[in-house]
Amino acid sequence: METNYKKIFLDKIVKKKLVIGVIGLGYVGLPLAILLSKKGFKTYGFDTDKNKIKSIYSKKSYIERIKNSDINFLLKNGSFFFDFKHISLCDVIIICVPTPLYKGKPDLSYIRKTIISISKYLRFGQAIILESTSYPGTTEEEIVSKLKQKFTIGKNFFVGFSSERINPGENENKLKTIPKVVSGLSQNCLSIIYKFYDTFFNKVVRAKSIKIAEFSKLLENIYRAVNIGFINEMKFIADKMNTDIYEIIKIANTKPYGFVRFNPGPGVGGHCIPIDPNYLYWKAKKLGISANFIKLSAETNIKVINFIKLKILRTLKTLNIDKTKAKILILGLSYKKNIDDLRESASLKLIKLLKDNNINKIEFSDPHIKKNIQTRDYNIKLKNTKLTTKNLLSFDIVVIMTDHDKFDYKKIYKHSKHVIDCRGRFKTDHKVSRG
Amino acid sequence: METNYKKIFLDKIVKKKLVIGVIGLGYVGLPLAILLSKKGFKTYGFDTDKNKIKSIYSKKSYIERIKNSDINFLLKNGSFFFDFKHISLCDVIIICVPTPLYKGKPDLSYIRKTIISISKYLRFGQAIILESTSYPGTTEEEIVSKLKQKFTIGKNFFVGFSSERINPGENENKLKTIPKVVSGLSQNCLSIIYKFYDTFFNKVVRAKSIKIAEFSKLLENIYRAVNIGFINEMKFIADKMNTDIYEIIKIANTKPYGFVRFNPGPGVGGHCIPIDPNYLYWKAKKLGISANFIKLSAETNIKVINFIKLKILRTLKTLNIDKTKAKILILGLSYKKNIDDLRESASLKLIKLLKDNNINKIEFSDPHIKKNIQTRDYNIKLKNTKLTTKNLLSFDIVVIMTDHDKFDYKKIYKHSKHVIDCRGRFKTDHKVSRG
Numbered sequence: 001m002e003t004n005y006k007k008i009f010l011d012k013i014v015k016k017k018l019v020i021g022v023i024g025l026g027y028v029g030l031p032l033a034i035l036l037s038k039k040g041f042k043t044y045g046f047d048t049d050k051n052k053i054k055s056i057y058s059k060k061s062y063i064e065r066i067k068n069s070d071i072n073f074l075l076k077n078g079s080f081f082f083d084f085k086h087i088s089l090c091d092v093i094i095i096c097v098p099t100p101l102y103k104g105k106p107d108l109s110y111i112r113k114t115i116i117s118i119s120k121y122l123r124f125g126q127a128i129i130l131e132s133t134s135y136p137g138t139t140e141e142e143i144v145s146k147l148k149q150k151f152t153i154g155k156n157f158f159v160g161f162s163s164e165r166i167n168p169g170e171n172e173n174k175l176k177t178i179p180k181v182v183s184g185l186s187q188n189c190l191s192i193i194y195k196f197y198d199t200f201f202n203k204v205v206r207a208k209s210i211k212i213a214e215f216s217k218l219l220e221n222i223y224r225a226v227n228i229g230f231i232n233e234m235k236f237i238a239d240k241m242n243t244d245i246y247e248i249i250k251i252a253n254t255k256p257y258g259f260v261r262f263n264p265g266p267g268v269g270g271h272c273i274p275i276d277p278n279y280l281y282w283k284a285k286k287l288g289i290s291a292n293f294i295k296l297s298a299e300t301n302i303k304v305i306n307f308i309k310l311k312i313l314r315t316l317k318t319l320n321i322d323k324t325k326a327k328i329l330i331l332g333l334s335y336k337k338n339i340d341d342l343r344e345s346a347s348l349k350l351i352k353l354l355k356d357n358n359i360n361k362i363e364f365s366d367p368h369i370k371k372n373i374q375t376r377d378y379n380i381k382l383k384n385t386k387l388t389t390k391n392l393l394s395f396d397i398v399v400i401m402t403d404h405d406k407f408d409y410k411k412i413y414k415h416s417k418h419v420i421d422c423r424g425r426f427k428t429d430h431k432v433s434r435g
Numbered sequence: 436m437e438t439n440y441k442k443i444f445l446d447k448i449v450k451k452k453l454v455i456g457v458i459g460l461g462y463v464g465l466p467l468a469i470l471l472s473k474k475g476f477k478t479y480g481f482d483t484d485k486n487k488i489k490s491i492y493s494k495k496s497y498i499e500r501i502k503n504s505d506i507n508f509l510l511k512n513g514s515f516f517f518d519f520k521h522i523s524l525c526d527v528i529i530i531c532v533p534t535p536l537y538k539g540k541p542d543l544s545y546i547r548k549t550i551i552s553i554s555k556y557l558r559f560g561q562a563i564i565l566e567s568t569s570y571p572g573t574t575e576e577e578i579v580s581k582l583k584q585k586f587t588i589g590k591n592f593f594v595g596f597s598s599e600r601i602n603p604g605e606n607e608n609k610l611k612t613i614p615k616v617v618s619g620l621s622q623n624c625l626s627i628i629y630k631f632y633d634t635f636f637n638k639v640v641r642a643k644s645i646k647i648a649e650f651s652k653l654l655e656n657i658y659r660a661v662n663i664g665f666i667n668e669m670k671f672i673a674d675k676m677n678t679d680i681y682e683i684i685k686i687a688n689t690k691p692y693g694f695v696r697f698n699p700g701p702g703v704g705g706h707c708i709p710i711d712p713n714y715l716y717w718k719a720k721k722l723g724i725s726a727n728f729i730k731l732s733a734e735t736n737i738k739v740i741n742f743i744k745l746k747i748l749r750t751l752k753t754l755n756i757d758k759t760k761a762k763i764l765i766l767g768l769s770y771k772k773n774i775d776d777l778r779e780s781a782s783l784k785l786i787k788l789l790k791d792n793n794i795n796k797i798e799f800s801d802p803h804i805k806k807n808i809q810t811r812d813y814n815i816k817l818k819n820t821k822l823t824t825k826n827l828l829s830f831d832i833v834v835i836m837t838d839h840d841k842f843d844y845k846k847i848y849k850h851s852k853h854v855i856d857c858r859g860r861f862k863t864d865h866k867v868s869r870g
Contacts, residue, residue, distance in 0.1 A: 136676055165690060179689045205689045211678050216686035219669060220694045223687075226665050227658075230728045234654060237715065240722045241571055243646050251651035252658075254614040254640045255600060259655045260695050284672045291672060292735070293665045296727050 005125040005156050006188050012091055013195055016040055021090030023114055025052050025080075027271070027341075028131060028164045029096035030063060031172040033078070034070045039200055043078040044086055053080045064340040064368065065172045087121035092129065092196055096164065099132045099279070106135060106279050111142050119146070127158035127192055133218065133276050135283035136211040144185055154186030160193040161210045163217035168270060169339035179203040183213035221276040222294060227262040228273065229297030232304050235264040239307075239434060246424035246434075266401045266422040266435065267304045267346030269335020274301070274344040304422075305349050308435045309357065311420050312397060315433065319418065321396050323359050329385060329395040330364040331412070332402020340368040347401040351380060363395075367406040389415045399435060400425055440560040440591050441623050447526055448630055451475055456525030458549055460487050460515070462706070462776075463566060463599045464531035465498060466607040468513070469505045474635055478513040479521055488515045499775040499803065500607045522556035527564065527631055531599065534567045534714070541570060541714050546577050554581070562593035562627055568653065568711050570718035571646040579620055589621030595628040596645045598652035603705060604774035614638040618648035656711040657729060662697040663708065664732030667739050670699040674742075674869060681859040681869075701836045701857040701870065702739045702781030704770020709736070709779040739857075740784050743870045744792065746855050747832060750868065754853065756831050758794050764820060764830040765799040766847070767837020775803040782836040786815060798830075802841040824850045834870060835860055 012018040018041055022033040025047040037043040047053060055062045057080065059072050079086070087093060097110035111132060122128075128147070130139045139161040144153060151157030162182045165171075171178060180201040184190030190206060198204045207213035231249070238245040245264055253261045268274050281294040316326050335345040342348065351362055363385040385391050387408060392398065392415035400412075403423040413419065413426060421428075422435035447453040453476055457468040460482040472478040482488060490497045492515065494507045514521070522528060532545035546567060557563075563582075565574045574596040579588060586592030597617045600606075606613060615636040619625030625641060633639045642648035666684070673680040680699055688696045703709050716729040751761050770780045777783065786797055798820040820826050822843060827833065827850035835847075838858040848854065848861060856863075857870035 136678065167692070178691065181686055181689065203689075205686060207686045208682050209678065211676065212682045212686060215673065215676070215678060215683045219683055219687040220690050222669075223662075223665070223694055226661065230658070230661050233726060233728050234657075237719045237722075237724055237726060238650065240719070240724055241646065241650070243571065243644065243650060247643050247647045248650045248654055251616055251640060251642045251647060252654045254616065254638075255655050256613065257602070259658055280672065284675070287672075287675045289672050289675055291668060292731050293668050296731055300727070 006192060008125055009091060009192050010195055013199055018091045019089050021046060021087055021093045022096060023093065024096035027168060028166055030066055031166060031175055032096060034074055035175050035200055037074050037077045044090060045078060045080040046084060048082055050082050053082050056080050065169060084117045084121055087118045088123055092127045094129045094131055096131045099134050101275055101278055104278065106282050108142060115143060115146050124156040129193055130161045131164045134214065135279040136215040138214060139210045154188045158189040158192050160184035160189050161213050162197060163213060168341055176201045179205050181205045181207055181213050181216060183207040183210045185210060218276055218280045221272040222280060225273045225277045225297045226293050228268055229300040231262045231264045233300050236307060244428055244434060263424060266308055268301045269344040269346055270341060271343055305346060305353055308350055308422060309353050311435045315397055315418055315420060319396065326359055327361045327395045328359060329398045330362060331398060331400045331407060332404055333364050333366040333369050334402055337402050337404050348380065367404060392416050441627060443560055444526060444627050445630055448634055453526045454524055456481060456522055456528045457531060458528065459531035462603060463601055465501055466601060466610055467531060469509055470610050470635055472509050472512045479525060480513060480515040481519060483517055485517050488517050491515050500604060519553045519556055522553045523558055527562045529564045529566055531566045534569050536710055536713055539713065541717050543577060550578060550581050559591040564628055565596045566599045570714040571650040573649060574645045589623045593624040593627050595619035595624050596648050597632060598648060603776055611636045614640050616640045616642055616648050616651060618642040618645045620645060653711055653715045656707045657715060660708045660712045660732045661728050663703055664735040666697045666699045668735050671742060679863055679869060698859060701743055703736045704779040704781055705776060706778055740781060740788055743785055743857060744788050746870045750832055750853055750855060754831065761794055762796045762830045763794060764833045765797060766833060766835045766842060767839055768799050768801040768804050769837055772837050772839050783815065802839060827851050
């Protein structure tokens with residue numbers, strides 16, 4: 001009799017005998033591994049970054065919002081590796097590797113390398129689920145196509161896609177409360193993957209196809225990218241009309257239907273908004289369609305940095321200060337408030353732009369940034385200034401880029417000579433202008 | 436002693452002695468006049484369209500959702516005129532005239548003609564409130580600037596702007612439940628206008644300036660225009676990827692934060708979405724800023740008509756039907772469901788485009804359209820077909836343009852040869868495709 005791999009898989013879930021492998025222990029994989037592990041399933045973690053594996057074994061979290069106690073818990077139920085030998089022990093393999101851009105185009109190298117690295121450890125009865133965000137078609141093109149010669153997918157192997165909906169700083173520790181979208185290549189794939197996530201999440205939503213699930217994740221992010229781009233453009237217009245965009249938004253927001261508030265800001269950061277939309281843009285272009293809203297949003301959101309630069313230059317001129325001597329303090333480096341995440345940070349872009357403009361006396365203050373500023377793109381040596389009265393007074397302009405709740409805004413207002421507020425924290429007046 | 440016009444005005448409100456004049460008795464003015472009148476205030480209505488005045492005096496409503504009984508009520512407490520003599524009797528004058536486009540640019544002629552016509556009847560102690568949607572600055576440029584030689588605004592005359600938030604087919608009869616935005620040229624203007632609307636509306640919101648109030652109304656509408664344009668573009672992309680945009684939206688919509696559902700459609704109609712954004716576009720352009728999101732939304736929303744045309748042509752080709760002989764039935768003519776409003780209707784644009792493409796055998800069915808189709812732009816002689824089994828069967832393609840609830844969808848599905856569904860009413864299958 002033929003082995004019923006679906007039944008075996010489902011039985012293992014019920015008996016909590018299922019072994020889980022999570023590949024990629026970053027912003028997505030680490031909180032996911034913790035959730036799975038807490039339910040009592042053996043959870044293996046894989047990451048080619050040895051520092052992450054070391055950090056886990058020394059019970060130290062490398063993500064600000066993930067507690068050391070959770071890392072400790074992970075170790076009780078699982079093991080962590082920087083090679084892929086133990087993939088063969090896993091019944092389900094969840095891929096949460098980065099999908100960045102390279103020269104503005106999707107860079108699927110992490111997914112591809114992962115598939116190559118694990119392929120010799122794959123066996124009948126396993127399921128692979130992609131959680132990395134990518135364009136519609138990725139799971140089929142990059143995973144299914146590579147495995148279908150070795151396996152009969154839907155019978156002795158299972159493949160699907162499930163989107164991650166992590167909102168950094170907000171829901172890492174309550175993942176299970178966010179409805180989880182799942183999809184599978186075949187009906188069997190779908191039902192296995194559904195049952196799997198249903199064990200951990202309060203609500204699981206079945207998409208009709210993998211492509212629909214992949215597209216839905218991008219739609220969620222592009223909706224935000226477009227609306228942030230749009231409101232930033234409205235900021236430019238309001239500014240030109242000498243009105244305050246925040247006052248306009250406040251009034252529009254009293255409409256009880258048909259309006260949703262988005263706030264303008266200094267640009268977009270993180271992964272979801274600056275990166276993901278480009279994946280759909282690229283794929284659509286290959287099909288002969290120009291995704292104009294995506295393009296325009298990206299262009300507009302990047303324009304804001306220049307808008308802020310001009311505000312700074314204009315303010316210096318008004319204050320009669322030579323820009324080469326001007327002292328500028330940047331408040332907030334991370335891309336959004338209350339987190340330490342520097343990915344695609346607008347503050348870093350602004351610092352670079354100011355330096356290109358011969359404004360070199362720049363310091364920053366960010367209570368969430370503990371170590372040196374070093375990302376894939378930036379290596380900036382700047383001082384993390386303490387917000388004392390004396391320090392504040394020593395700057396010509398203080399620019400609020402990220403409005404961390406930990407900042408003492410009363411103090412900032414009182415002791416700053418001039419504030420350029422890109423987050424609408426203050427009302428505008430003689431010493432506060434919008435950025 | 437100087438006359439205290441503010442006090443007189445406020446006293447009249449308390450004593451219900453205030454006389455109200457509403458200029459423009461269309462989609463905005465008529466329901467507003469009814470609301471004011473129902474509170475027991477003497478309400479005069481003005482409109483240069485004699486047919487409207489006649490219709491009111493014959494107790495007949497000319498707007499589908501406004502009941503004859505409400506028109507009857509209007510007559511108890513007020514009088515209606517097509518000239519402006521009686522403006523001198525009014526303490527408050529609310530202007531609700533059209534602000535259309537002329538060759539793509541704001542056409543303020545209705546506001547200008549109104550101001551010219553009423554100016555000789557203006558007197559100390561009156562208040563003028565603009566409710567017509569227009570670009571930021573309109574109230575000051577078109578009203579304040581014309582009156583400030585004759586009056587000291589804020590002392591012996593009052594001017595302000597209050598946005599209308601009517602959602603045709605939804606809230607004409609519950610206007611007072613929608614927060615009402617008010618603004619005034621000076622503090623006195625604002626407090627008078629606030630008190631006035633506060634008598635009729637549950638919640639009144641004060642904007643800091645007239646410009647902010649004017650801008651906020653446009654922001655509300657542009658937000659919708661942009662999101663409809665965006666989701667229509669996503670429809671084009673999903674279609675090219677052979678996926679169903681409605682399935683994608685359904686899945687994305689399970690995200691409990693950060694996503695708001697907009698539905699693609701056959702284009703946009705009415706006043707708010709196709710017209711209003713152009714007002715800001717035009718004003719921004721004058722200030723040297725290109726409002727790219729507005730432009731892109733308009734372009735994309737108009738592209739949909741062509742997308743539907745191509746769908747029809749492709750379907751005819753697949754069905755092997757000569758387009759000059761093809762019989763097409765358009766379901767729904769009004770710009771949105773359950774109303775009779777033909778302003779900027781996408782269906783009318785489609786009919787014109789099909790005729791330009793030598794598809795002439797077109798009929799329509801719309802339970803809300805009673806009379807001949809005649810708008811500012813179209814004069815189309817078409818039959819309003821009854822949706823019988825026999826009739827449905829006689830068409831090669833049935834196109835769902837406006838999904839009125841009155842349609843019998845089961846019947847439509849059962850008896851149509853092929854349906855192009857632009858509203859997501861049906862799932863796609865062998866006889867239903869997306870438009």
